[in-house]
Amino acid sequence: MTKRAILSYFLLFISVTVGLSFTVWVSWEGEDWYRTVAKAYAETAQVRVEIVPIPALDQKLQVGMKTPDTLPDLCLIKSDYFPLVASSALPVDSGRLLGYAGRFAEIGIQTYTSGGALRAVPFYADTQVLFLQTAVFEKHQIPLPESDWTVDDLEALMTRLHACGVTPIGWGFNSPYIFQGLQEGFGQSFMPDGTIRVKTEENQGVLRRLRSWVVNGWFKDYPQRPGLIKDFSAGKVAMIPQGSYLIPNFDEMEVPYTAVPLPHPWKSVIDTKAWVVFKNEVLVYPFLSFLFDRMEELCAAHMKQSLIEGIPSTERYSEVFEKSLKNSLVQPSTIAYSEGYWTAMKACLELYLRGEGELQPLLSTAQAYIDQFQ
Amino acid sequence: MIFFFPFLLLTAGMTLFPAAFSAIAGRTRIRFDLFWELFRDGSFRISAQVSSLYAIFTTLSVFFCGTTAAYLLYRLPRFFRKAGFILLFVIWALPSFVSLPVFRAMLLNTVENPIASGLQAFLSVLTGRLWVDLPIMTLIALALFEDLSPSYDESMRLEGAGTIDRFFSLFFQIARKSLVGYLCISFLDQMRDVTLPMMLTEGRPLLIAGFTPYGIAGATTTLGFFLKNNLVDFTSGDSWTFLWSQNALVTATLLASFWFMNRLFRRPEKTFWLWFGLEVLWGLFLGSLVFLPALFFTDWKRKEHTYACAGIAAGASLILGHLSPFTVILWVFLLYHFFPFRKVFDRLLFFFNTALIALWISVSVIALGFLVWLSFSGYEYLPPFPTIGKALENLSWDNYAYLFDSGFLVNLKNSLWLGLGSGALGVLIFSMAAYAALKKPKYYTFAKGLISITLVMAGMNTFVPLVQTLEALHGLNRFLPIVFAVLNQSAPIAFMTAYFAFRQTDRTYTELGQIDGASRWQLFWKILLPLSIPTVSVVFLYIFIKGWSSFIAPLLLISSPEKYPVSLRLYDWAGDPGLHHTRWGIFAAGAILTVAVMAVCSIPLPALVRKRWSSG
Numbered sequence: 001m002t003k004r005a006i007l008s009y010f011l012l013f014i015s016v017t018v019g020l021s022f023t024v025w026v027s028w029e030g031e032d033w034y035r036t037v038a039k040a041y042a043e044t045a046q047v048r049v050e051i052v053p054i055p056a057l058d059q060k061l062q063v064g065m066k067t068p069d070t071l072p073d074l075c076l077i078k079s080d081y082f083p084l085v086a087s088s089a090l091p092v093d094s095g096r097l098l099g100y101a102g103r104f105a106e107i108g109i110q111t112y113t114s115g116g117a118l119r120a121v122p123f124y125a126d127t128q129v130l131f132l133q134t135a136v137f138e139k140h141q142i143p144l145p146e147s148d149w150t151v152d153d154l155e156a157l158m159t160r161l162h163a164c165g166v167t168p169i170g171w172g173f174n175s176p177y178i179f180q181g182l183q184e185g186f187g188q189s190f191m192p193d194g195t196i197r198v199k200t201e202e203n204q205g206v207l208r209r210l211r212s213w214v215v216n217g218w219f220k221d222y223p224q225r226p227g228l229i230k231d232f233s234a235g236k237v238a239m240i241p242q243g244s245y246l247i248p249n250f251d252e253m254e255v256p257y258t259a260v261p262l263p264h265p266w267k268s269v270i271d272t273k274a275w276v277v278f279k280n281e282v283l284v285y286p287f288l289s290f291l292f293d294r295m296e297e298l299c300a301a302h303m304k305q306s307l308i309e310g311i312p313s314t315e316r317y318s319e320v321f322e323k324s325l326k327n328s329l330v331q332p333s334t335i336a337y338s339e340g341y342w343t344a345m346k347a348c349l350e351l352y353l354r355g356e357g358e359l360q361p362l363l364s365t366a367q368a369y370i371d372q373f374q
Numbered sequence: 375m376i377f378f379f380p381f382l383l384l385t386a387g388m389t390l391f392p393a394a395f396s397a398i399a400g401r402t403r404i405r406f407d408l409f410w411e412l413f414r415d416g417s418f419r420i421s422a423q424v425s426s427l428y429a430i431f432t433t434l435s436v437f438f439c440g441t442t443a444a445y446l447l448y449r450l451p452r453f454f455r456k457a458g459f460i461l462l463f464v465i466w467a468l469p470s471f472v473s474l475p476v477f478r479a480m481l482l483n484t485v486e487n488p489i490a491s492g493l494q495a496f497l498s499v500l501t502g503r504l505w506v507d508l509p510i511m512t513l514i515a516l517a518l519f520e521d522l523s524p525s526y527d528e529s530m531r532l533e534g535a536g537t538i539d540r541f542f543s544l545f546f547q548i549a550r551k552s553l554v555g556y557l558c559i560s561f562l563d564q565m566r567d568v569t570l571p572m573m574l575t576e577g578r579p580l581l582i583a584g585f586t587p588y589g590i591a592g593a594t595t596t597l598g599f600f601l602k603n604n605l606v607d608f609t610s611g612d613s614w615t616f617l618w619s620q621n622a623l624v625t626a627t628l629l630a631s632f633w634f635m636n637r638l639f640r641r642p643e644k645t646f647w648l649w650f651g652l653e654v655l656w657g658l659f660l661g662s663l664v665f666l667p668a669l670f671f672t673d674w675k676r677k678e679h680t681y682a683c684a685g686i687a688a689g690a691s692l693i694l695g696h697l698s699p700f701t702v703i704l705w706v707f708l709l710y711h712f713f714p715f716r717k718v719f720d721r722l723l724f725f726f727n728t729a730l731i732a733l734w735i736s737v738s739v740i741a742l743g744f745l746v747w748l749s750f751s752g753y754e755y756l757p758p759f760p761t762i763g764k765a766l767e768n769l770s771w772d773n774y775a776y777l778f779d780s781g782f783l784v785n786l787k788n789s790l791w792l793g794l795g796s797g798a799l800g801v802l803i804f805s806m807a808a809y810a811a812l813k814k815p816k817y818y819t820f821a822k823g824l825i826s827i828t829l830v831m832a833g834m835n836t837f838v839p840l841v842q843t844l845e846a847l848h849g850l851n852r853f854l855p856i857v858f859a860v861l862n863q864s865a866p867i868a869f870m871t872a873y874f875a876f877r878q879t880d881r882t883y884t885e886l887g888q889i890d891g892a893s894r895w896q897l898f899w900k901i902l903l904p905l906s907i908p909t910v911s912v913v914f915l916y917i918f919i920k921g922w923s924s925f926i927a928p929l930l931l932i933s934s935p936e937k938y939p940v941s942l943r944l945y946d947w948a949g950d951p952g953l954h955h956t957r958w959g960i961f962a963a964g965a966i967l968t969v970a971v972m973a974v975c976s977i978p979l980p981a982l983v984r985k986r987w988s989s990g
Contacts, residue, residue: 025935052935052936053780053946054935054946055946055947055950056946056950060933060935063850063851063930063931063932063933064933064934069851070851070933070934070937071933174580221487222487223487223489223578224482226482226956227482227486227487230758343590347580347585347590348585350578350579350580351580351581351582351585354579356579356580356581356582357582357585362582362585365585365586365587368587369586369587371587372587
């Protein structure tokens with residue numbers, strides 16, 4: 001009797017095995033939307049699509065690249081993951097994307113071309129903007145900045161906010177995601193040939209300026225984003241530079257806010273996403289076409305900028321996004337950027353902005369670290 | 375030999391073979407100049423220093439607090455003792471991928487920025503380690519105290535010794551003598567800890583001396599976390615030479631630390647020159663100058679000489695600006711042997727530990743309540759502590775419903791396979807090895823040697839060559855390497871438990887079996903194993919829990935989401951501190967379900983097996 005119970009116990013668990021026929025790895029926002037579309041596609045095309053959300057996609061891809069058999073059929077990536085997957089990705093066969101061939105934005109094509117072929121299907125982009133906590137501005141009767149403002153105007157605004165007892169601006173000290181917009185706005189570190197040079201006069205100027213913001217009490221460090229969102233919602237910090245993907249979250253949390261373009265010459269980082277096809281092209285392309293047909297919903301719900309011409313992006317904040325795109329920076333898609341620059345600058349920024357080291361040696365070490373990858 | 379062979383294959387195969395194979399597999403070139411460069415590199419030295427300090431503070435604080443907690447429990451009335459025991463067991467049973475994110479959430483709600491300074495970050499990880507490790511130390515010490523005859527305590531009480539005096543004179547001394555081996559193992563384990571710095575502080579805040587072209591180390595970067603970070607960052611092209619060299623360096627450091635610690639605790643009078651040589655080497659030969667005064671204090675039979683050398687080592691650390699693991703080990707030895715010190719200090723320490731225990735109880739109760747509440751809430755970003763009025767608002771079963779819709783059952787099944795596979799294979803391998811060791815003492819000696827290698831080697835420093843080897847052999851993304859990794863880590867306790875259980879069985883039965891002409895296999899399978907079922911079921915349970923809770927091995931070796939155990943799934947929702955899109959409510963629901971399933975599988979299992987075999 002006991003043996004039968006144990007055997008039944010085993011068989012019950014063995015039976016809980018899901019059969020997968022077509023796998024799609026997704027990340028970031030829109031998981032529910034992907035599932036809805038996958039379900040609708042399954043009903044229409046009688047092909048089952050397994051949507052698998054992967055929060056820390058870069059780490060999974062690093063392990064997955066060692067075992068190509070385990071890669072999904074289709075995977076949503078961002079530009080800095082592209083060097084990791086480019087060699088395993090199948091070249092894009094635009095002809096199979098019914099009605100969408102030739103409609104991809106130039107930014108997307110340039111970012112995802114490798115070895116002379118387009119290797120990922122451009123999908124959407126997130127734009128960096130500056131979020132303002134409007135309740136704080138109203139309370140202290142400070143007018144909101146104009147859309148064509150400058151970094152000098154930003155410093156004047158921070159002075160006023162600081163005098164009112166509010167933390168003017170906040171983000172993670174060690175965030176290259178935010179820093180690179182300033183870096184490329186005031187100078188150039190990402191060279192046209194793909195190399196990266198961080199030890200430049202302009203970078204030193206930018207870093208000294210950021211350090212002065214810290215010393216003045218204008219710029220607060222938030223090591224993790226949840227803490228930043230919490231304080232912004234509560235009105236403890238007046239401005240945060242972040243991606244447009246946060247807009248639905250702020251709406252849901254009923255935070256009083258508005259979004260403005262980053263002050264000139266601070267560039268807005270365009271964070272593009274694209275679909276990489278690893279296998280099963282015959283099944284994947286019709287699904288992608290089906291997805292693109294409904295993409296407008298995703299863009300509207302999650303404030304995305306479509307990289308496919310003719311598919312409207314969200315109307316909300318369209319002027320802000322337009323202005324941001326005019327002063328924008330597309331993240332490089334090289335190994336030196338994703339593995340070298342990102343790690344080295346995280347350390348350099350954290351140490352310098354916390355006042356723990358001298359600028360020249362830190363930038364020299366960062367450059368030496370990056371040089372191992374280029 | 376055939377009974378011992380699987381055990382030999384497992385321990386040697388999981389520790390020595392990957393190191394050798396990865397060196398000769400063609401992707402790695404041995405470069406002695408690189409070794410020297412890496413040995414001098416700031417990121418490595420910072421990690422070694424942080425590891426040593428982390429190890430000494432965590433090991434000693436857990437030991438002192440745990441023995442105090444055990445003593446207090448021992449003296450409590452039965453009802454409170456049972457309640458305390460249940461709380462300890464529940465916290466101990468929480469896997470690290472559940473307990474640490476919860477602790478981090480509580481920390482972020484309490485302290486504005488846990489990594490605002492190096493000291494604050496270091497204290498955060500120390501507190502986390504104390505919270506996680508206190509239960510097992512308390513339970514072990516309590517078992518020792520309960521074995522003691524009450525007459526000893528009673529006679530001391532009648533002689534006028536107070537509560538605290540009796541603790542330090544009797545109970546603490548018993549714990550100290552019985553747990554010296556456990557303390558040494560714990561010290562080495564903390565030096566290569568990965569999970570806690572990874573989940574709480576990500577090794578931050580960074581230190582200027584730890585930022586080099588070869589790595590990045592901060593105030594909470596242990597050697598294990600340092601290796602894990604570099605394994606993730608440097609996994610392309612020619613980096614394998616660098617990774618292998620760095621890994622070999624860390625392994626050499628751990629081996630040297632183990633060798634020194636072993637000699638120091640066994641034969642301190644013959645350890646001076648070993649210590650001196652290691653310090654001079656660590657000091658990059660400049661250390662020979664500042665350590666010269668130590669040559670006047672070579673007779674470590676005399677404690678004044680040992681004290682003097684510890685003082686010289688402390689001074690040298692200040693002058694040279696670095697701390698070696700060997701100096702820290704010397705301080706551990708001195709604290710172990712010459713404590714307690716004075717009555718006033720003892721009393722202060724006792725009350726301080728009691729306060730820490732009270733804090734531990736509060737944190738544990740709040741953490742469990744917070745986890746349960748969170749599983750019914752809809753929080754994605756950092757959840758605040760609810761006020762009493764708001765705690766019952768907007769609660770729902772949505773998170774649990776999402777778990778079933780998102781295929782969490784598959785992850786539970788994967789964890790179950792890992793646990794059951796590890797448990798079944800482990801019982802077979804370790805029982806067979808224990809049987810072989812029982813029959814021939816030379817196998818027991820050999821087994822102890824292999825276990826020592828496993829104790830020192832099994833950790834993050836084993837994973838780097840293991841990943842290289844598996845990649846070359848196309849063995850990544852499979853469950854079997856994870857099972858072997860779990861078995862390798864379980865080997866010391868599992869083998870010794872099985873061996874001592876077999877040794878205590880009545881030999882009459884095996885002798886009778888031999889007379890009846892039973893083969894060795896029949897003696898093992900039909901006589902010895904059934905007689906030892908209660909202990910063997912405990913070994914099975916121990917390995918099952920280790921397999922179920924495995925986290926680092928799947929994190930590094932599994933890439934297919936359909937093969938994720940629950941640990942990786944939960945990590946993806948809120949375990950990773952670097953996540954930008956957390957889902958705390960779903961994490962909590964998954965955590966509750968994980969612990970419930972583990973409890974259902976593990977609690978009735980030994981009773982079921984014992985009932986079956988005792989009736990059969």
